Every structure is written in C-alpha cells, then in structure tokens.
Amino acid sequence: MVDQPVFTAVSTSARQLHTLLRCIAFSQRAEVQITRSGIRFSVEEARVVQGLTFLDKALFSTFNLNLDEDQHSLPPFSISIVALLETLQIFGIAETSASRNPYGGFSSSYGNAFTAPALALGGTCRITYQHAGAPLTITIQEGSVTTTCEMNTYDAHDAYEDDGGIPLDRNALCLKAIMRSTWLHDAITELSGTNPTALMLNASNRSTPYFSLEGEGGPFGDSTVEFMPESKNDPTPSGTRGKKRPLITETFSVVAPSGSHGRIRQRYKFDMLKRAGRAMALATKVSVRQDQQGVLSLQFMIDLGDGANNGARRDDTDAAAAPLSPGSVAFVDFRFVPLLGDEEGSDSDADTGEEFDVQELNNVSP
Amino acid sequence: MPTLLFIVGPPGAASIHDLLTCLAKFDEDVSLEATPQFLRISSLNISKTTHAAFTLNSSFFDRYHFSPGPAQPQPQPKIWTCKIQNRALLAIFRRRLGDQRDRDRDTGLETCECELQANADQAECRLIFRLNCRQGVVKTYRLFYESAEILHAAFDRVGSTNYWSVSSRTLRDVVEYFGPKTDQLDWYFQNGKVTFTSYTEKIQSGKEILKQPMHTSVALERKDFDDFNVQEGLHIGTMVKDFRAIVAHAEAMRVQVTARYSRGNRPMQITYEENGLLAEFTLMTRGTTNLPIPSSGSRGTPARDLSMRPVSRPPESQTATATATVAADSFATAARPSATDASMPPPARTSMRHGESAASTLAKPNSTESTLAPAGSMNPNSLFIPADDDDLQWDAPNFEEEPDIVTWDNTADDGSALSSTRRVRDSALHSWASMQEQERRASRVARTEMEIPHEIAPTQRLSQVRGIFD
Structure with missing residues (x-):
C-alpha cells in the first residue's frame, strides 16, 4: 500500500489539457491544487493578474485521489508550467495550431484530418503524484513509445484562500456582462494597435457609452472601442431596440456605486489584460465581472471540441443534467487588480489595501 | 480653423491600407495634405531621393469635405x-x-x-x-x-520625353527575378529590347566579403509595352528597393504603370491611376557609365532649360562671364572633374578642352560667339563624360548646376507646380558650393579669355587659382 500513489489521473487527450494550460501560461510557475473534483492550476504575476483554470475530473477517464475522509484536497504545490506544457506536447499536439474559428473554440481537425490528434491517437496521458513533495510524474504513451517525465514540485510560496489570489467580491458586483469572447478579443486587439499603457473600462446603465474600452497613453494617441446599443447601419433586432445595453452582450447589468451617476470607470494595466489574450482567442464566451473594489474578472468558457477524442463522455452520467457537460467545456478565469488613480474614490483604495493586508497575514500564518 | 471630413467604405479602407503599406517602405512618417479637391498622402524617404505621393480625389471617398476655415488676414494657401x-x-x-469572415455576424x-478636430475652443x-x-x-x-x-518633388513632365507604359503584371514578372539582395537597378533599350538589370557591387572590407556581386538581367520585348518611346541606349539607374515597393503596390491595384524620364541623374516619375487614386513616385536616377549620345530632342530644349531654372533668375546677358555662368548643365559639370583631376595636361589638349567647354556653353540660341566650333561637332563620349560617375555623386552638392537633384515645391496645387518651384537649400552648404562655384567660374573665365585674343589678359595665374581647392 506504500507504493500506492496518492494521486493518479489518466486522460486520453493530452491536447485538451495542453489547450487549457496554455491559456494561463504567462508566467513560469503554476500553483497546483489537487482536489476531489479536479485539479486547479493558478498562475499569477506581480500580484496584479492571476489566471486560473480548473481541470474537472470529468476531463480524465480515471481520477483517483487517495485521501482521508476529512481531507478535501492535497496541500498545494507549484511546478513549472512551461515544462509541463513542453511535456504535454511532446508528441507534437501543438503542431495543429488551434486555428481560431469565428464561433470561438478551436476547430480540431479542420484541414489536416490525418494528424495524430484528429485520429484520436494523441496518446494517453497519465499523471501520478506519489506523495506530497514527490515529483509529479507525467507518462505519455503513444503507440509503442512511452515518455515519462518527472517534474520537480516546489512548495507553494503562499497559500491563497480558496477563492484565489485576487479576491473578487461576488456579492458586491457592479458590472456583469456576458458576451462572445471574439468581441472582447477583437476590441483588445484593436486597442493594442496604439500600444496603450492603460485600459479604461467604462460602463453605464443610464447614458452612452454604455460599455466601452479605452486604450490610454499610447505613443500615437488614444483609441476607444465602444459597444453601441444598436448598429448604425444594420437593421437592429426589434427585441433589443431601446434597451440600454450594448447590442453584442447577452447579459449586461451595471450597479454603479451611489454618487457616480450610474457610471463605472476603472483603469487596468493594458499589458496585464493581454495576458488573457490566448484565452480570449480560444474561448466561446466571456463573462466580464467587476466588483466594487474594481477587481476585474474575466471568465472564459472554452469549448473543448465535440468529444471525438474525449474520454470523459463515457462516465459523464452525473453531469448529464447540466446544460453543458463538464467534459466538453472548461473555464479559464482571469482576475485583474485595477490601477488606482486619483479620480476614483479613495475608499476603494483603502479597501484594496486592507484586503491585501489580510491576505498577507493569512500567508504568513500557516 | 480647417474642417476635414471624409468617409470611406471597406474597399476604400483596403486601398488606404495598401498605399500605407507601400509608403511604409519609404519612410516611417506620412504627410497628409487636404485641399478642397483632394487628399494627398505622401512620404519622402530619408535621403530625399524618392518621393511617393498618393492623391485621392473626391471620387475615391464616399464623402469628402474640406474647407480651410475663415479667411485669414494674410492670404494663406488653402490647404491643411x-x-x-x-x-x-x-x-x-x-x-x-x-x-x-462571415459578414453577417x-x-x-x-x-x-475621419475627422479633424482642430478647433480654437478645444484644447486638444x-x-x-x-x-x-x-x-x-x-x-x-x-x-x-x-x-x-x-515638400513635393518637382518633376518636369514636358522635358521628360522618354516614357513607357506597361501593365503591372509584366513589371511584377520582371521584379520577381531580381536577386533578393541586389540594390541597384538599371534599364536601357537596345535593339528592340528593354533590359532590366538588378545588380550589387562587390563590397569587401579587408578579407571579409560583405556583399557578393550579383547581376540579374531580364529583357522585355518592346511589344510587351503598351506605349513606348525611349531613346535607344539610354541607361537609367535607380534603387531596386524603391522599384519593388512601387511594383508591389501597382500589382495590388492591377493597373497600367507609366514611367517618364529624361536621362540619368535627372528625376524619373512613375505614375498610375485608378478609381480616384493617383500614385506618383518621383525617383532620383543615376546615369551609368556608357551614357549615350544625347539626341537633340532630349537635351537642350529651351522649355526644359526654362523649367530647370529658378523663376527669379535674371535673363542671360551677353557678356562672356554671363555666358560661362549659364553653363548650367551637368554636361559642363561632368567635364569639370576631368579638368580638375588632370594634374598637368599638355597645353594643346587643355586649350582643346577649354574650347569645347566653351562651345557647349555657348551653343545657346542667343550665343554671339561664332569663332568656336559648333556644338554639334563635339564628341562628348570621348572627352566630357568621365567614366567615374562616383565623382559626380560625391561632389559637394551644386544646386546651381544640378537643379533637379533637390527641387521641391510646397504648394499642393498641381497646375502651378512648375511656376512656383521653390528650391530647398541648406544655406551653409549652398554658400560653400556657390563659393566654390565662383572660384571655378573665375578659373574658367580666365581660361576662356586666354584663348580669346581681344579680351583683357588674365590678372591671375591659373596655377594660383587651382591651388585654393586642390
């Protein structure tokens, strides 16, 4: 029983794992937490941007976590995400560069039907974690070739709360918008043309602009992408006419703090927003949320394909009730800390500072 | 305050993208000029040898409006x-x-x-x-x-009698064969064929070969051209990079490309036009070693001389000094280096040179001298065109004698371009050049006068004069 690893998972598609992890690979290290429901990867940079993805256990055909009854998860550890990605694509799964299709997601086998991933020969990927502190072993088998990688694990240098490093106050949201991720991606790509330093998110529920993104501080000038409630030339669908929300959003609600005339203006560092670019390009939908402290959360829904090489579909019964089975979509979450200027209320400044103080204490205590 | 507003649709935006891509190959800045009639987007390369201008008239735009604003106290050009x-x-x-992509979704x-925001009540x-x-x-x-x-490049269309017109596809086929690292381009017409040659000279620094020599020649039949009138044997040299950029853009538009030029070392213009977009590229050219015998049609026409000359220039006087001054032809310029380079030529030869030099200057319609040989009898190939045109290139810029190298006008009005030609002069450089020029003139006048018996004898020895700038 000693040899029994504390954690074993087998996936028939290394490609799905690779796709998801690549979305958050903007930094060297990822913090890994293995829980009973899946594996959570979190990457952060300078405490102002954080990327999270959760590999649901439904993505794996086997998921064994040997824990005591009262334990919920293994202690977190960190690994090099760059090395992990290298390992996962060792059979060249990344060669079929996920060509972006207009409806989000990636077209899995378009154009090259005889590559390994399209033929579902991507090989099986086995992740083994012998015991806490042991290397994470990844075994990838394709045909008669087996590759085993042992990756050193490091102590997670700080333990975050369950919710994640950057706290988003879900009970005090002041903006919530759901739209197709391509809109956001196009907008960010557009703004990056002027190479801005800061992104201003501007939203209102009363007057135009209802929702706009502005790039500020570029060397050539400023740029703005505004989402209008109706298209100038296209015939507007009758249902949305007159509504005070952009045409492209599925959900749009602004609860501006009192005294702000129903308008939210918050600035973020543009370079940090670009960290989410890959997820933006791949995702189908994005949920944009902002809490009263100005913390921005972008939650991307990524379609993992039609399940041609998806081993999860077989034991998917318990998730069948859900509208979207966990095996076919995954979520990647990004959080951003705002830039604090003098125009925004100083109280939010204090709040954020306080929040981080609390966190520092939490980090020190364990 | 000027008002500018224009609207283009997706095809227009794509055209603008194409022309901007083309201009990006010349300079990192573009200049915009708006007049009530047209918008011009242009670039001048950093060495000021190539000027690329795209003139978009109102038919290019879905809507175009420009007004220069309320009248100013002093008359200002109506452009922005x-x-x-x-x-x-x-x-x-x-x-x-x-x-x-899917256009519906x-x-x-x-x-x-596009709108210009430049109001007096706005800070930005x-x-x-x-x-x-x-x-x-x-x-x-x-x-x-x-x-x-x-700045605009001034181009003398009347004096540029050589022209050819060809489809962009043909030019693209030519350019495709050019070596990727070649930098010079030369073309000439001989025996019914136009030969385009791209080449790189070998550049060596010590033992290291920095550039390998490379020559690629592509010959086109005369019938490949739609319109053709080029002096036989005339070589025109320009840069491959510029030519490539022009051809690439012309090919994107699929148009008929026309080139006009007079001869080497004079500007050449490549133009094409479609859908309200007029492209004009004015390139400086260089003449190559075996310059042909200039035909009477292509050089020395009064019209061209007039266009070459500044407007303010005083009319020619009849004195010998003034005649020498009017040797404002690079022909005489070309002769000069060989004259100054010769260390101590035999007297007879020298006098021969002076005679012919004077002949070229005096072979003007208003020349009163008849003692010298007529201009037609001289053979410039043998004597006056030195093989090393590098001398010409590295000479101090002489704006008096080579007026076409840097002539620009800053008016946007096409019609008045010739009459209002304004010269850009680096004042320090110019004064130095003109000083040198005066010295040279003095020596030339002195030499000329030595051969003309009824003139007053020179007061200064030739050797003394030459000592100053040798």
Missing part, C-alpha cells in the same frame, strides 16, 4: 497639412480578420470616418478616425499629429 506616424495609421487600416467594417487637436463596424461596435482612434510643411 500634417505629418503623422505611419505605424499609427497602419494600425487603424490594417487588414482585419473580420473583413474576410462579425464586426466587419462598415464605414470609416486630434485626427479622429472612427470605424463603424457591424453589431454596433465603434472603434475610435484619436491620433496626435504634427503640423508640417510638406
């Missing part, structure tokens, strides 16, 4: 000009994925509006580009611009 970084414009007009471009002057896309997405750019005086 600015400079802007090409990168900024390229970011706006870059090809978008959405333009090719995506944020494809519908219209692009900006050039605003507003891209109206589908699904109610509006992308707005507020760009900084820099007001600037725009």
Whole structure:
C-alpha cells in the first residue's frame, strides 16, 4: 500500500489539457491544487493578474485521489508550467495550431484530418503524484513509445484562500456582462494597435457609452472601442431596440456605486489584460465581472471540441443534467487588480489595501 | 480653423491600407495634405531621393469635405497639412480578420470616418478616425499629429520625353527575378529590347566579403509595352528597393504603370491611376557609365532649360562671364572633374578642352560667339563624360548646376507646380558650393579669355587659382 500513489489521473487527450494550460501560461510557475473534483492550476504575476483554470475530473477517464475522509484536497504545490506544457506536447499536439474559428473554440481537425490528434491517437496521458513533495510524474504513451517525465514540485510560496489570489467580491458586483469572447478579443486587439499603457473600462446603465474600452497613453494617441446599443447601419433586432445595453452582450447589468451617476470607470494595466489574450482567442464566451473594489474578472468558457477524442463522455452520467457537460467545456478565469488613480474614490483604495493586508497575514500564518 | 471630413467604405479602407503599406517602405512618417479637391498622402524617404505621393480625389471617398476655415488676414494657401506616424495609421487600416469572415455576424467594417478636430475652443487637436463596424461596435482612434510643411518633388513632365507604359503584371514578372539582395537597378533599350538589370557591387572590407556581386538581367520585348518611346541606349539607374515597393503596390491595384524620364541623374516619375487614386513616385536616377549620345530632342530644349531654372533668375546677358555662368548643365559639370583631376595636361589638349567647354556653353540660341566650333561637332563620349560617375555623386552638392537633384515645391496645387518651384537649400552648404562655384567660374573665365585674343589678359595665374581647392 506504500507504493500506492496518492494521486493518479489518466486522460486520453493530452491536447485538451495542453489547450487549457496554455491559456494561463504567462508566467513560469503554476500553483497546483489537487482536489476531489479536479485539479486547479493558478498562475499569477506581480500580484496584479492571476489566471486560473480548473481541470474537472470529468476531463480524465480515471481520477483517483487517495485521501482521508476529512481531507478535501492535497496541500498545494507549484511546478513549472512551461515544462509541463513542453511535456504535454511532446508528441507534437501543438503542431495543429488551434486555428481560431469565428464561433470561438478551436476547430480540431479542420484541414489536416490525418494528424495524430484528429485520429484520436494523441496518446494517453497519465499523471501520478506519489506523495506530497514527490515529483509529479507525467507518462505519455503513444503507440509503442512511452515518455515519462518527472517534474520537480516546489512548495507553494503562499497559500491563497480558496477563492484565489485576487479576491473578487461576488456579492458586491457592479458590472456583469456576458458576451462572445471574439468581441472582447477583437476590441483588445484593436486597442493594442496604439500600444496603450492603460485600459479604461467604462460602463453605464443610464447614458452612452454604455460599455466601452479605452486604450490610454499610447505613443500615437488614444483609441476607444465602444459597444453601441444598436448598429448604425444594420437593421437592429426589434427585441433589443431601446434597451440600454450594448447590442453584442447577452447579459449586461451595471450597479454603479451611489454618487457616480450610474457610471463605472476603472483603469487596468493594458499589458496585464493581454495576458488573457490566448484565452480570449480560444474561448466561446466571456463573462466580464467587476466588483466594487474594481477587481476585474474575466471568465472564459472554452469549448473543448465535440468529444471525438474525449474520454470523459463515457462516465459523464452525473453531469448529464447540466446544460453543458463538464467534459466538453472548461473555464479559464482571469482576475485583474485595477490601477488606482486619483479620480476614483479613495475608499476603494483603502479597501484594496486592507484586503491585501489580510491576505498577507493569512500567508504568513500557516 | 480647417474642417476635414471624409468617409470611406471597406474597399476604400483596403486601398488606404495598401498605399500605407507601400509608403511604409519609404519612410516611417506620412504627410497628409487636404485641399478642397483632394487628399494627398505622401512620404519622402530619408535621403530625399524618392518621393511617393498618393492623391485621392473626391471620387475615391464616399464623402469628402474640406474647407480651410475663415479667411485669414494674410492670404494663406488653402490647404491643411500634417505629418503623422505611419505605424499609427497602419494600425487603424490594417487588414482585419473580420473583413474576410462571415459578414453577417462579425464586426466587419462598415464605414470609416475621419475627422479633424482642430478647433480654437478645444484644447486638444486630434485626427479622429472612427470605424463603424457591424453589431454596433465603434472603434475610435484619436491620433496626435504634427503640423508640417510638406515638400513635393518637382518633376518636369514636358522635358521628360522618354516614357513607357506597361501593365503591372509584366513589371511584377520582371521584379520577381531580381536577386533578393541586389540594390541597384538599371534599364536601357537596345535593339528592340528593354533590359532590366538588378545588380550589387562587390563590397569587401579587408578579407571579409560583405556583399557578393550579383547581376540579374531580364529583357522585355518592346511589344510587351503598351506605349513606348525611349531613346535607344539610354541607361537609367535607380534603387531596386524603391522599384519593388512601387511594383508591389501597382500589382495590388492591377493597373497600367507609366514611367517618364529624361536621362540619368535627372528625376524619373512613375505614375498610375485608378478609381480616384493617383500614385506618383518621383525617383532620383543615376546615369551609368556608357551614357549615350544625347539626341537633340532630349537635351537642350529651351522649355526644359526654362523649367530647370529658378523663376527669379535674371535673363542671360551677353557678356562672356554671363555666358560661362549659364553653363548650367551637368554636361559642363561632368567635364569639370576631368579638368580638375588632370594634374598637368599638355597645353594643346587643355586649350582643346577649354574650347569645347566653351562651345557647349555657348551653343545657346542667343550665343554671339561664332569663332568656336559648333556644338554639334563635339564628341562628348570621348572627352566630357568621365567614366567615374562616383565623382559626380560625391561632389559637394551644386544646386546651381544640378537643379533637379533637390527641387521641391510646397504648394499642393498641381497646375502651378512648375511656376512656383521653390528650391530647398541648406544655406551653409549652398554658400560653400556657390563659393566654390565662383572660384571655378573665375578659373574658367580666365581660361576662356586666354584663348580669346581681344579680351583683357588674365590678372591671375591659373596655377594660383587651382591651388585654393586642390
């Protein structure tokens, strides 16, 4: 029983794992937490941007976590995400560069039907974690070739709360918008043309602009992408006419703090927003949320394909009730800390500072 | 305050993208000039040898409006000009994925509006580009611009009698064969064929070979050209890079390309026009070693001389000194280096040179001298065109004698371009050049006078004069 690893998972598609992890690979290290429901990867940079993805256990055909009854998860550890990605694509799964299709997601086998991933020969990927502190072993088998990688694990240098490093106050949201991720991606790509330093998110529920993104501080000038409630030339669908929300959003609600005339203006560092670019390009939908402290959360829904090489579909019964089975979509979450200027209320400044103080204490205590 | 507003649709935006890409190959800045009739987007390369201008008239735009604003106390040109970084414009007009994708669902471009924000009551002057896309997405750019005086290349169309016109596809086929690293281009017409040669000279630094010599020649039949009138054997040299850029853009438009030129070391213009877009590239050319015998039609015409001369220039006087001054022809310029280089030529030869030099200067319609041989009898191939045209290149710029190298005018009006030609002069350089020129003239006059018996004898020895700048 000693040899029994504390954690074993087998996936028939290394490609799905690779796709998801690549979305958050903007930094060297990822913090890994293995829980009973899946594996959570979190990457952060300078405490102002954080990327999270959760590999649901439904993505794996086997998921064994040997824990005591009262334990919920293994202690977190960190690994090099760059090395992990290298390992996962060792059979060249990344060669079929996920060509972006207009409806989000990636077209899995378009154009090259005889590559390994399209033929579902991507090989099986086995992740083994012998015991806490042991290397994470990844075994990838394709045909008669087996590759085993042992990756050193490091102590997670700080333990975050369950919710994640950057706290988003879900009970005090002041903006919530759901739209197709391509809109956001196009907008960010557009703004990056002027190479801005800061992104201003501007939203209102009363007057135009209802929702706009502005790039500020570029060397050539400023740029703005505004989402209008109706298209100038296209015939507007009758249902949305007159509504005070952009045409492209599925959900749009602004609860501006009192005294702000129903308008939210918050600035973020543009370079940090670009960290989410890959997820933006791949995702189908994005949920944009902002809490009263100005913390921005972008939650991307990524379609993992039609399940041609998806081993999860077989034991998917318990998730069948859900509208979207966990095996076919995954979520990647990004959080951003705002830039604090003098125009925004100083109280939010204090709040954020306080929040981080609390966190520092939490980090020190364990 | 000037008002500028124009609107283009997606095809227009794509055209603007193409021309900006082309201009980006010349300079990192572009100049915009707006007049009530047209908008001109141009670039001048850093060595001021190539000027690329695209004139978009109102038929190019869906809507175009420009008014220079209320009348100023002093009469001002009715244009508005600015400079802007090409990168900024390229970011706006870059090809978008959405333009090719599913047009019903995506944020494809519908219209692009440009508006100038330069009002007295506004603190910020900006050039605003507003891209109206589908699904109610509006992308707005507020760009900084820099007001600037725009230079135009002056080109003497009347005097440029050589021209050919050919489809862009033919030119592209020619350019495709050029070696990727070649930098010089030369073409000439001989025996019914036009030969385009791209070449690189060998450049060696010590033992290291920096550039390998490379020659690629492509010959076209005369019948490949739609319109052709070129002096036989005339070599025209220019840069491959510039030519490539022009051909690439012309090929994107699929047009008929026309080149006009007079001879080497004089500007050449390549033009084409379609859908309200007129492209004009004015390139400096270089003559190559075996210059042909200039035909009477292509040089020395009074019309060209007139256009070469500054307007303010006084009419020629009849004195010998003035006649020597009017040797404002690079022909005489070409003769000079050989004259100054010769260390101590035998007297007879020297006098021969002077005679012919004077002949070339005096072979003007209003020349009163008849004692010298007529201009037609001289053979410039043997004597006056030195093989090393590098001498010409590295000479101090002499604006008096080579007026076409840097002539620019800053008016946007096409019609008056010739009459209002304004010269750009670096004052220090110019004064140095003119000082040298005066010295040379003095020596030349002295020499000329030595052979003309009835003139007063020179007061200074030739050797003394030459000592100054040798």
